[in-house]
Amino acid sequence: MGAGKTLRTKIQQTLRLLPALRLVWQSSPFWTVARVGLLLVQGILPLLSIYLTKLIIDTVTDGLLNTDKQAVFRDVLLFLILAGTVTLVTTLCNSLGEVVNTAHSQRVTDYMQGIIHDKSLEADLEYYENALYYDTLQRAQQEAPYRPPRVLNRLTQIAQNSISLLAMVSLLLSLHWGIAGILFIAAMPAMVVRVKYSRVIYRWQRKKTPMERQSMYLGYMLTSDQFAKEIRLFDLGVFFTDWYRRIREQLYKEKVAIATGRSFANFGAQAVAGILIFSVYGFIVYQTVHGDLRLGDLVLYHQA
Template structure:
């Protein structure tokens, strides 16, 4: 009973995913789906109709020849016309079915991709994207969305058509003997079950080896794109990454090869049993014909039906197994859509104070990443309105983590963040993030126009050109924009043949996004890391204007640029160890003074 249940459960899950996939198909392309269903039904019945007409023609001719009966030309003409009509119907349907499949595939692929993107967009925090297992699953879903919808269509239509033809063939064979289709079916069932089980194991093995497949893709990307081209050639890294690719391939290949060989052995063995069953049925029909128990047309019907039955059974099993693989993908897809959100925003949530009056307070905040790495410990301080606070510390001190908590890209593991005394988790999340303008160290470089790159900071600027021009002027990048003939409409990025900017120019655009965004809080995470000294000076020249009326958080390793800050927080190993102005911290002769002295000596040298 337990083994039966363990076998039945995957079938139940398969069926559940199949019906849900059909609903998805209907949602994406309802009209095309109706046409496909009618066309598949007709295509499935045409072979049986052709065989039945052939039987009637042979029986009519045989009766005329053996029993000296007059051949009724009208009946023969009608039968031949019917046979031609069935053949013509099949030929006419094929191109229209292919066209409908192409249209459905386009709509279904787009629909699934949109569902993936919309679901990913509902993840309010970063925890899922920094979870390696989730990331592997998401990469697999993203990679296979380019062909799994097509597989679903082809295998669903092909399998359904084969099933209809199978049923029609069985109906034709039943008058010859009910046991004939039963013997053929019983001989074929073990082959279906074994193939079903091995296909599941192959998919699960592929999914378990997803990191290896992703490593192969990564090595290919390193060797075939321009991102790492300079270092690959300078340091002769080609053999290193090729070897890494081969190791990952061998690991994945060995697992898959073992299963495929076992599947082939079992399928071949069971195919012999199926052939013996068909051979016995064929022998019996021939004997019955010699005894004049059945007509010559019935022998022809059996031969053609058996050939169709065998061919369509193989096609049905193949489509069923490939559809099963697709259903495993669809199960992963539906599980992703049904997954719960790690961070559940408070809906509708309390209104964000505007303006913030008493400030933003961190009270005994601890934070531990999903991999159990402790990043912040017992952090307590207050960001007062319209104040500029700089955060300094060595790499790994927790500076960027603190920024993520402020933007509520994570929630504290312990402790609380208060905005005018209100728990940040109780505020409306969308409204809170609208109050934040940020330039992160790993800012995005988007393959869209220059103006659109800036307007990403405030999408209203796409419809308000004056807002865009105002931000360009405030950020001091008028000269950068004017050097292009198409100005704000200049396409950027190599992906679509646009202009590629320098690292510093890209960073200026990222800074310009902060100017175009109306916000109470400004976060600058290493805002001048990619800039030359002149550009850095120009940016900080505009810094006072950019930070005016905002609560500003500045993270930088260049300590010479933070003397304009009202307060400085010094982090070390996830703890807040010092706090004060530039002069106060120098007088304490602590960690900040040490870091300042080290950089000052470099300039002196």
Template sequence: MPVGPLLHLLRAQCGALKTATKLVWQSSPGWTIGRLILVVIQGILPLASLYLTKLIVDAVTVSVTDADKAPILNQALVLVGLYAGVMLITNLCIALSELINAAQRQRLTDYTQELLHTQAAALDLGYYEDPEYHDILERAEEEAPYRPVDILDNLVQIGENGISLLAMVGLLLSLHAGLIGVLFAAALPAMFVKMKFAQVFYRWERSRTSLERQADYLGWLLTSDSAAKEVRLYGLSRFFGQRFQQIRQRLYREKLKLVMRRFIWFAGTQLITSGVVFLAYAFIVYQTVQGTLKLGDLVLYHQAFQRGQGAMRAVLQGLAGLYEDNLFIENFREFLALKSRLPALVKPRSVPMPLQQGITLENVSFQYPKTTRQALRNVSLTIRPQETIALVGENGCGKTTLVKLLCRLYDPTEGRIALDGIDLRSFEITELHRHMSAVFQDYVQYHLTARENIGLGNIELSDEAAIKEAALRSGADTVIHQLPQGYQTVLGKWFEAGEELSGGQWQSIALARAFLRNSPIIILDEPTSALDPKAEYEVFQKFYQLTHNQTAILISHRLATVRMADCIYVMANGSIIEKGTHQELLRRGGTYAQLYETQAKNYR
């Protein structure tokens, strides 16, 4: 191999070793130290057993021609005893290695998953609008469960066999230095083939990430409870199943071609290896027949060469494995290298609470990543402290996008949003979020107990009375008291003894979660869409009564529920086209009045 590519491979191995050892050490320092000690011991033991074998064979050979066999027999028995002791230590080390290996593998896997989860939680929502991000995440999630364990196994393999190889090399040098060259010549071809195809498979798998995700999505449609009703009602299982199989068959055929190519290359290298090994064995036998070596030396050098060959192959395969791991773990490092578009501040401002001037939006525009369509255009409004405003308009007009910006889940493309005149981007995000609570249209149904579902609204609060008060405000308390275990009942059917709720009941739980936070700013995005009219009316009556000390933003398609808001903003095509109280907007006879009249007809 030319010097340039070889140096590139060596640099790649150094990078792989650095990343791998850092990951292993950080996950479990104690287990790593124990494993290093064991690796050294297990690397030396083969040399001890091999040398004892030579001494035993020599002793037995001498006893055949020596008349006084007693001293030689005693010597042989002592050697056999020592050999048995080495075997006992070897077996104990194997058992101990299994214990350390199991513990360290689990810690390493858990640590890698923790890194992945922490990174995912730190990234802003803008990434979820980017298909490339989902490809990166898919590759990282695919590698995380097993690739670190492969790294650990390869490091152990290199360590144990590397020590054994050094010992065998020392023995073989005493016979002929050329045998060392034979060891390398027998093992290097297979190593280069493995590295070559590691790159091939790496490039192929990266190019097929999107296709793999499509197959995963179809599998999810066929197995998830979210899609189960429509899949069965419309008879879609066969359609989705066929499309899934088409994708998997395509991936199978492409991968099989690569595997066959790799097999042909490996078969060729094995022919070369077999010829080289034959010459080495022939040389050792020739030296013995010529009388240069004793019978014990024949056994010693034969075993030394055989074990040296195995150790050399194992070390090079471990290095090639690390090279492959380095290629694939690059996917994991690529994910960890992503930076939030909402970076942490060095000197953040304190969030001004209670508000004195209120919330202002100044010429705010926004467009989601990877699209040219503007979701908001030059939106300006002011929400006074402890004021309740409502955002109304047809689907897609920008209402939900606006509240996402208010929560700083995204930053505006243009303009700014401020609290008491201070830009939201001047605050530390987690501190800002502590002063907000929200119920979105796609609220989460946590398959936990009813108490935990509500308690997640303020995980630092463990006050049972506050949890029940929040449930009373949302109407969830009535629902919960009908459950078999009350507040300790697991909600949803994913886990044992779980109880499923209706859409409206789940929504009341989500509302209770928001009320528990008792934050100065509360945002309700279609908070009662799944409730019946009577329950909705009761919730809003309580809401208006109990939020007089809070700044509230409501989004609702049901205009009757927002009529008591202090100010109503009507949105269309990402802009505010009307604002005023319910009565003011009706008198103007504009878009709001038309929408209200259209809805009112349905109740006459």
């Protein structure tokens, strides 16, 4: 029952991403397709670079015992040209990615701001007397410009990493079936920490929205010319300044406490992962020393 409930919860959380993705698509279909395509290509190119490095090292190692050095160099030169081409394509994709990301993010930001303006005009006047409305409006103003692109980034990166992961798992399975399982276990603690603290931060932000909005109003009153005369006339500057500082200090302490807990949890997760990964690497080195793997394989597994 517990496992089924957890699965249903995960499915519901995934389905909540669909409206955000729909907004991203509606804002600019062209840039959305370009962004996804570039990220997928960028997921394949590193694998090609690693594999070509392995071929170069294996060819050079074999050529040390070959008397025809020119033939060996020609073979190595071919792989060097291919590796250089992959590097140039990677650089090109990175440069194009900056343009695509900037253009796409700007389109999404403008589109989301337009939606916020339209919804504000459609809202009944009674909502402007409701504090919950202002809390929701502030979260929308703060998160709408970047949240949908961030969701798209994470999903495309998951797809990109999945392609790389499948290739790496196939590679590691060819060495020993248990290695892939060990590396999967090594990645689990960091994943759990990330999911847990994502929820903690989300709940904290929702809970503290009224305080954030209150500090924003106080800051506006202290710096706006609209209230300058009254603040000086009634000597309210120190009162509002202290009030503002108390709010910001409380938010600061709570935010730092969350960040501290997340940092220690990440340290523990990374320590476990590091121990397991270097144990696997030690096994690969052992196999290489005993001649079961080639030097290029060692480099390949190390970079993987």
